[in-house]
Amino acid sequence: MSYLGKIFAIAYKDLLHEYRSRETITTMMIFSFLVVVIFNFTFDPGSSYALEAAPGIIWVAFTFSGMLGLNRSFIYEIDKGCFHGLLLSPIDRGAIYLGKMIGNIIFMTLVELLTLPLFIILFNLQFSDFLLPLLLIIFLATIGFAAVGTLFSAIAVNTKAREIMLPILLFPVVVPVILSAVNATGGLLRSDDWNQVFAWVRILLAFDVIFVAICYATFEYVVEE
Amino acid sequence: MERWTKWLGWLLLVGMILNLYFIFIYAPIEKTMGAVQKIFYFHVPSAFAAFLAFFVVAVYSALFLLKRNYFYDRISYASAEIGIIFTTIVLVTGPIWAKPTWNTWWSWDPRLTTTLILWFIYVGYLVLRDFTGEDERGARFAAVFAIVGFVDVPIVYFSIRWWRTIHPEPVLMGGEDSGLHPQMLFALLFSLAVFLLFYFYLLFTRLRLEKARMEINEMKKAIALQER
Numbered sequence: 001m002s003y004l005g006k007i008f009a010i011a012y013k014d015l016l017h018e019y020r021s022r023e024t025i026t027t028m029m030i031f032s033f034l035v036v037v038i039f040n041f042t043f044d045p046g047s048s049y050a051l052e053a054a055p056g057i058i059w060v061a062f063t064f065s066g067m068l069g070l071n072r073s074f075i076y077e078i079d080k081g082c083f084h085g086l087l088l089s090p091i092d093r094g095a096i097y098l099g100k101m102i103g104n105i106i107f108m109t110l111v112e113l114l115t116l117p118l119f120i121i122l123f124n125l126q127f128s129d130f131l132l133p134l135l136l137i138i139f140l141a142t143i144g145f146a147a148v149g150t151l152f153s154a155i156a157v158n159t160k161a162r163e164i165m166l167p168i169l170l171f172p173v174v175v176p177v178i179l180s181a182v183n184a185t186g187g188l189l190r191s192d193d194w195n196q197v198f199a200w201v202r203i204l205l206a207f208d209v210i211f212v213a214i215c216y217a218t219f220e221y222v223v224e225e
Numbered sequence: 226m227e228r229w230t231k232w233l234g235w236l237l238l239v240g241m242i243l244n245l246y247f248i249f250i251y252a253p254i255e256k257t258m259g260a261v262q263k264i265f266y267f268h269v270p271s272a273f274a275a276f277l278a279f280f281v282v283a284v285y286s287a288l289f290l291l292k293r294n295y296f297y298d299r300i301s302y303a304s305a306e307i308g309i310i311f312t313t314i315v316l317v318t319g320p321i322w323a324k325p326t327w328n329t330w331w332s333w334d335p336r337l338t339t340t341l342i343l344w345f346i347y348v349g350y351l352v353l354r355d356f357t358g359e360d361e362r363g364a365r366f367a368a369v370f371a372i373v374g375f376v377d378v379p380i381v382y383f384s385i386r387w388w389r390t391i392h393p394e395p396v397l398m399g400g401e402d403s404g405l406h407p408q409m410l411f412a413l414l415f416s417l418a419v420f421l422l423f424y425f426y427l428l429f430t431r432l433r434l435e436k437a438r439m440e441i442n443e444m445k446k447a448i449a450l451q452e453r
Contacts, residue, residue, distance in 0.1 A: 148373065155366045159356040168352055169370060172345035173377045176384035183387075203384050214376055218369045221290050 006091050010099025015106065017076070024072045025107055032065035032115040040122055054123050055185035059178055061115060062138075063145065063171075066108045070149040071166050073104055074157040087223060097150060097219035101212075104146040104153075112138050130188045133197065137188075140204040141181035144211060148173050151215040154222050180204045230429040237426050240419040252412035264322045266412055270420035271314040272340070277424060278308030279347065283375035286368035298364040301371060303431035305350050307424060312344045335386040342381050346374040 001009070018024055039057040043050040077083040086096055116138075119125070149170055156165035171178075184200035248266040255262035281304040289297040319337065320330040331337065350370055357363030405413065 151369070151373070155353070155370065158362065158366070159353065160358075161356045165353065165356055169349045172342050172349060173374060175342050176377070176380045179384050199387060203380070203387065207380055210376065210380070211373070214373060218290075218372060221365050221369050224365070 003095060006095045007099045010096060011102040014103030024069050025110060028065040028069045028111045029114055031068055032061045032111055033118060035061035035064060036119050036122060050123055054125060055182045055189060058119050059182045062112050063178060065111055066145055067167055069107045070104055070153045071163050073100060074153045078157050093220035093223055094216050097216055101146050101150040104150050105142055108142045108146055134188055137181055137184045137201060140208055141177050144177040144204060144207045145174055147212045147215050151219055176203060176207050226429060233426050237422050240422060244416050244419045247412040247415050252409045253406060258326050261322060261325045264318050266416040268315060268318040268322060269413060270417045271311045273417055274420045274424045275308050275311035275315060278304045278311060282308065282371050286371040289364060289368050299432060299435050302354060303428055303435065305347050307427045309347050312340060315340055316344060335382055338385045339382045343378060
């Protein structure tokens with residue numbers, strides 16, 4: 001089996017597990033919907049603040065629901081003893097990391113794509129002109145978030161606090177991702193100059209490249225047992 | 226090392242008293258800001274000491290992963306704790322100085338925000354150490370997290386710089402207009418030296434404490450074995 005084949009085999013395993021249990025994505029999605037709905041209560045109907053706060057709210061929904069998925073990502077591996085099997089299989093540790101990361105990216109992207117229409121309807125947004133740039137921003141931010149999140153999830157699952165540990169570790173580190181994603185989304189909503197939006201996309205890209213590389217390199221130190 | 230630390234302590238005591246003299250008597254009062262500017266001589270050196278501390282954490286974390294020497298791990302741990310203390314000093318003195326000069330306690334400017342995020346990252350580091358126990362796994366996790374966090378800091382800084390800025394340019398090696406009165410510069414550099422010395426004193430003391438704690442643990446284990 002080629003290296004790429006191994007990576008996709010692991011991602012496929014996660015997708016298959018999810019397809020059969022439907023645990024993670026359902027919870028992530030309901031949670032994401034709830035965040036969007038609850039934040040709507042903070043504004044008077046038709047308030048102009050809603051539009052200003054919209055990018056922030058959408059990314060709170062995405063990152064918090066992503067956190068739920070990332071937490072699950074290694075918990076069920078450990079609980080069912082699957083992780084030792086993974087480590088014993090003749091696969092490079094880096095491939096395990098990339099496979100898990102791709103799985104997490106797919107989960108998060110699915111939830112985001114399903115939340116987005118609800119968000120557009122409830123906040124009455126005009127996104128149709130720049131749907132493609134928006135999807136690009138969402139995709140890049142998800143990669144950065146999942147890259148660091150997958151590594152930290154493998155750490156958090158082995159600590160005493162498990163679920164509480166991940167947000168404390170992850171949120172400070174992904175500040176550039178959240179900041180760039182929120183501002184790029186806001187720029188699109190206000191139909192700012194594309195160059196300004198692109199500056200944020202560049203930060204997202206830089207973050208993705210740097211952190212996929214670093215997390216890939218350090219993952220083997222986390223799982224050596 | 227123990228005698229060394231003791232001498233360092235005495236040197237530090239003299240240095241701190243001299244430092245107070247230089248700050249409050251020798252350096253002139255700033256023209257527009259007045260006496261409140263004196264906080265500058267504590268704020269900036271603390272920031273330098275904090276950055277040094279976090280740099281040491283990252284370097285010794287990487288060394289630990291490569292060499293697996295637990296002494297390196299203890300240095301990272303001790304340095305992270307001290308770094309948090311200095312960062313806290315920076316974050317407390319900053320608003321006290323900012324209120325009279327900028328007329329606001331806090332602004333979301335790159336350096337302020339980055340310092341705050343830095344503080345969160347290393348508090349996360351300490352929480353992680355607390356929640357993993359003392360085995361080698363805890364040391365490994367902490368080292369990986371410290372490296373990722375350290376690489377993150379410049380990216381945090383640049384992303385926030387894109388966002389907004391109000392903090393003054395660095396007065397040392399800044400632009401042409403920036404610059405300090407020579408006596409102020411001397412007081413600043415002296416204070417900087419004292420704070421860095423303070424960092425090393427704390428680091429050595431913390432390492433000694435950690436060593437003593439480990440020796441006690443060994444003794445406890447030996448006693449427990451004998452009693453069995």
